[in-house]
Structure formats: structure tokens, C-alpha cells
Amino acid sequence: MTSPLIIDCHGHYTTAPKALEDWRNRQIAGIKDPSQMPKASELKISDDDLRESIEANQLRLMKQRGSDVTLFSPRASFMAHHIGDFNVSAAWAAICNELCYRVSKLFPDNFVPVAMLPQSPGVDTKTCIPELEKCINEYGNVGINLNPDPSGGQWNSPPLSDRYWYPIYEKMVEYDIPAMIHVSTSCNPAFHTTGSHYLNADTTAFMQCLTSDLFKDFPTLRFLIPHGGGAVPYHWGRFRGLAQEMKKPLLKDHLLNNIFFDTCVYHQPGIDLLTRVIPVDNILFASEMIGAVRGIDPETGNYYDDTKRYIEASVLDAEARYKVYEGNARRVFPRLDARLKAR
Numbered sequence: 001m002t003s004p005l006i007i008d009c010h011g012h013y014t015t016a017p018k019a020l021e022d023w024r025n026r027q028i029a030g031i032k033d034p035s036q037m038p039k040a041s042e043l044k045i046s047d048d049d050l051r052e053s054i055e056a057n058q059l060r061l062m063k064q065r066g067s068d069v070t071l072f073s074p075r076a077s078f079m080a081h082h083i084g085d086f087n088v089s090a091a092w093a094a095i096c097n098e099l100c101y102r103v104s105k106l107f108p109d110n111f112v113p114v115a116m117l118p119q120s121p122g123v124d125t126k127t128c129i130p131e132l133e134k135c136i137n138e139y140g141n142v143g144i145n146l147n148p149d150p151s152g153g154q155w156n157s158p159p160l161s162d163r164y165w166y167p168i169y170e171k172m173v174e175y176d177i178p179a180m181i182h183v184s185t186s187c188n189p190a191f192h193t194t195g196s197h198y199l200n201a202d203t204t205a206f207m208q209c210l211t212s213d214l215f216k217d218f219p220t221l222r223f224l225i226p227h228g229g230g231a232v233p234y235h236w237g238r239f240r241g242l243a244q245e246m247k248k249p250l251l252k253d254h255l256l257n258n259i260f261f262d263t264c265v266y267h268q269p270g271i272d273l274l275t276r277v278i279p280v281d282n283i284l285f286a287s288e289m290i291g292a293v294r295g296i297d298p299e300t301g302n303y304y305d306d307t308k309r310y311i312e313a314s315v316l317d318a319e320a321r322y323k324v325y326e327g328n329a330r331r332v333f334p335r336l337d338a339r340l341k342a343r
């Protein structure tokens with residue numbers, strides 16, 4: 001078997017030039033004082049700035065660690081859908097998505113864009129459709145990130161099974177794109193953003209699907225649950241038992257045609273558990289580098305987020321590894337598959 005293409009399905013533009021953050025801070029100031037509100041055209045980031053920010057960071061590490069393609073979306077913790085109203089989110093999402101698109105144009109072999117949506121708490125999700133359509137049709141995005149809690153830790157949106165979300169699902173089905181279920185920063189001090197809010201959201205999203213019949217309404221809808229699925233694989237027996245008590249079908253029939261997990265688990269025992277509990281067809285390689293955990297593990301001397309090492313050291317055979325690295329990503333992201341075939 002030829003060696004698989006290593007597709008990292010979870011990367012964010014965490015190293016964007018500082019001008020982006022400066023613009024965002026001016027935008028936030030402009031919510032209180034409209035005279036301060038910057039125009040999108042006031043953000044100046046050149047192609048050289050973008051190249052530099054990628055070559056010195058993500059691309060360097062991809063080459064070092066041996067990954068080929070990264071699905072690249074705006075920085076998750078900066079989505080901050082709770083800030084301002086829909087118009088604030090819309091302007092911000094458009095800017096961030098355009099930057100990821102430009103990166104994908106500059107490095108077409110290595111980066112494929114995934115969009116954030118201009119979500120805003122309590123706002124009709126139909127409002128996200130124009131940005132979604134632009135990102136698919138004009139920018140060549142192959143998926144979206146969907147925030148199940150745009151309030152940033154208050155959890156006051158309906159569950160993912162609610163019709164509130166259906167306009168987005170209808171578009172996902174129409175375009176045959178998956179969504180990574182990904183929250184943003186927590187503004188609730190009870191929840192640390194990456195240490196608890198992210199993992200809570202992963203677990204919560206799974207449970208919202210389990211208790212519902214969402215995938216009866218949308219048999220081809222696909223969700224990628226990041227960070228190794230939060231607590232889900234570890235507590236698989238609990239979820240199986242709960243489903244049984246609720247008279248739901250077996251989880252493999254009820255959810256695993258539609259729900260997938262990434263490998264952003266930052267130690268070997270976690271990956272070993274994930275690959276043992278979850279069928280290999282439902283696991284997609286990812287590192288989320290350069291992200292929440294950037295340090296070196298003193299126990300191994302390697303970066304925590306160098307997740308390819310864990311796959312290499314796992315019990316997965318060559319066929320299973322092909323699925324995790326390449327095959328599953330091509331299946332879950334058909335537009336990525338088409339793009340790779342067109343090369």
C-alpha cells in the first residue's frame with residue numbers, strides 16, 4: 001500500500017498577523033461607540049504577511065511532523081459569537097473567512113479552507129446562509145465550523161436537534177459538507193475555554209444527538225466532533241446504556257453513520273482508548289496545531305499536539321491508518337476529495 005496522504009482535518013489560523021486582532025479590537029470598541037467602528041477595507045494584510053505567518057508556523061511544523069494537507073478555519077476562540085449583534089459577527093466572519101481563503105490560494109497544496117459562520121445568540125440561523133454559500137461557491141470551502149453555543153458558555157441556544165438549526169443543516173445536505181461542532185471562547189468564568197468549555201461542548205453535542213432523532217430527518221448530515229469527542233469515547237458504555245434505556249437503536253446505527261471524531265487527544269493512552277472504542281471508520285486524523293496546548297510533554301520529549309506520533313505508535317494496521325489519515329476525510333468531506341482528485 002502506498003503511504004497515505006496525511007490530512008489534518010482540524011487546523012485554525014491561530015497565527016494570523018496582529019493587524020487582524022487590532023481590527024477586531026477596534027470593532028469591539030465600535031459596538032459602544034459607532035464612530036470607532038472600522039470598515040473591513042481598513043484591515044491591511046498583504047500576501048507577504050500571510051505567507052510569513054504560515055511558513056514560519058503551521059507549514060514548518062507540517063513539514064517537520066509529516067502532514068500534507070490541513071483543513072484550515074478561522075481561529076476558534078476568536079469567533080466569539082457572543083460579541084455584538086449579527087452585523088458584528090457577519091463583518092468579522094467575512095474577514096476571517098477571506099483570510100483563510102487567501103491562505104488556501106497561496107498554499108493550494110497544503111491548506112483547504114473551512115468556514116466559520118456569522119452566528120449570533122438568538123438570531124435566526126438563516127442569517128448564516130449567505131456567508132456559508134459564498135464560502136462554498138466562491139472560496140472553495142469544504143466544510144463549516146458550527147458553534148452549538150454562540151453565547152460563549154451560557155448555553156441558552158436550543159439543542160442541535162432543534163429546528164432552530166435546520167436552515168444550516170438543509171444547506172449542509174445540499175452542498176454535501178460536514179460541520180465540525182466547535183464552540184468559541186468562554187465568557188463564563190466557570191468554564192475554562194479550551195480545558196472545559198471545548199470538551200463540555202463536544203460531549204454535550206454528542207448527547208444532544210443521542211437523545212434526538214435528528215439523523216432520521218437528515219440521514220446524510222455529518223458532524224465531526226473535535227478534541228477526540230470530549231468525554232464520549234471514555235464513557236462509551238454510559239452512552240450505550242443511556243441510549244438503551246431510551247429505547248434508541250444501537251449507537252452504531254443511531255449515530256455512527258453521522259458522527260465522527262478527530263484525534264486531538266494529546267497523549268498515547270487517550271489515542272489508544274479512542275481507537276479501541278470508536279470504529280476506525282469514524283476517526284479522522286487531526287492535531288489542532290498550533291492551538292490550545294503548545295508545549296512539550298516532559299514524559300516523552302515531544303510536543304503534545306504532535307498527534308501523528310500517537311497514531312504511528314497505536315495498534316492500527318496499515319489499512320486502518322489509511323482510513324484515519326486519508327480515507328475517512330475524503331468520505332466525510334466529499335468536496336475535499338473532489339479537490340484532491342482535481343490536482
Ligand SMILES: [Zn+2]
Pocket residue numbers: 010012076182226288
Ligand atoms: Zn479547534
